[in-house]
Amino acid sequence: MEDIRDHEQKPLINELTLGMELVKQLRVHLDHSSPNGEMLIKKILSSYENAFLMLNWSGSDGESQTSGPTIGSVIASPAPLESGRRDVYKKRKALPRWTEQVRVSAGTPLEGSLDDGYSWRKYGQKDILGATHPRGYYRCTHRTFQGCMATKQVQRNDDDPSIIEITYRGKHVCVQASQRTRTLRPLNNIIDQEQNQNVQEEPKQRQPQPHELLSNFQTHLKVKTENLDTRELAPSASFSFPSTTPIECTESKDPIFLNNSFMGSYSPQFLSPATSETNYYSTMNSFGGPPNFQTSDSDLNEILSATTSASNSPIMDLDFLDPSNFDSIFPLDASIFLN
DNA sequence: TATATTTGACCCTT
DNA sequence: AAGGGTCAAATATA
Secondary structure (H helix, E strand, C coil): CHHHHHHHHHHHHHHHHHHHHHHHHHHHHHCCCCHHHHHHHHHHHHHHHHHHHHHHHHCCCCCCCCCCCCHHHHHHCCCCHHHHHHHHHHHHHHCCEEEEEEECCCCCCCHHHCCCCCCEEEEEEECCCCCCCCEEEEEECCHHHHCCCCEEEEEECCCCCCEEEEEEECCCCCCCCCCCHHHCCCHHHHHHHHHHHHHCCCCCCCCCCHHHHHHHHHHHCEEEEECCCHHHHHHHHCCCCCCCCCCCCCCCCCHHHHHHHHCCCCCCCCCCCCCCHHHHHHHHHHHCCCCCCCCCHHHHHHHHHHHHHHCCCCCCCCHHHCHHHHHHHCCCCHHHCCC
């Protein structure tokens, strides 16, 4: 099985690799004389990255992959319900899961407003037996275009309503435009927003509150992990939230893929998780979304940086990250991709 | 008009 | 069978 799929993928990988190489050669010839050209190059490379990410995903799930949909198939043609859905359940069950508890001040509005640096879309709410507060279900906004299966459940604690429990499931495969660093509004502006939010009745999570985020996660956050391989956690013994690392950024092995293959030349700078997801969204259009090429050069830089940032995230599970698999999938020194 | 949320129905697991 | 989780049509919002 594995071999067959390898054989199916290798030519594709090779083609992608070749294409990436050619793009980089083209980039050299551009010689910075054309900003637009450079922008396009980055877009193209970004698309290649995502293609690789998708391939990776489809080849990483050992258990259910025989009949389960790959990311690509999800995007192109959802699998039939009968078999597909069950596989989805299986997959999700196998996803790593961990819980965070965030204490919010009394008047703080709802769970959905808690921003962890990723953009979420609410897809359900349920009254839970024995719980006074309903549980909200959120999934990654980028599921459609990037196949990111990360979800989270948000529920107010019964005993202490000021505590909100957030259960994350799955790792982000998506690239989030998570770097407001360079676009952060002036502090007073942020404070204004926060004050406004405290008055807000129905908050919108679409407007991340970097300031609030920071204080929440740095001062009130407790994390308990469930079903999370302790081996993975071990390296994050420093499980603190240095400045603004997204919570998901706790696994150490994940960077292997991005650092080695795509981001070798991009120093992992530290980026704010505060998310303005619209930036990236427009970029993702380049492979599936509605046409929108208004992405600016700086946006693309952000995106690439975000990918770097994401390299700190538990992006993939993955046997794929097993060096042995890695070699077979990326025969070349992939660190050259973005150089 | 596009995108996000709500909510009842459906599916899956236990 | 019950309860939790997800889907998707309807509705709301910007």
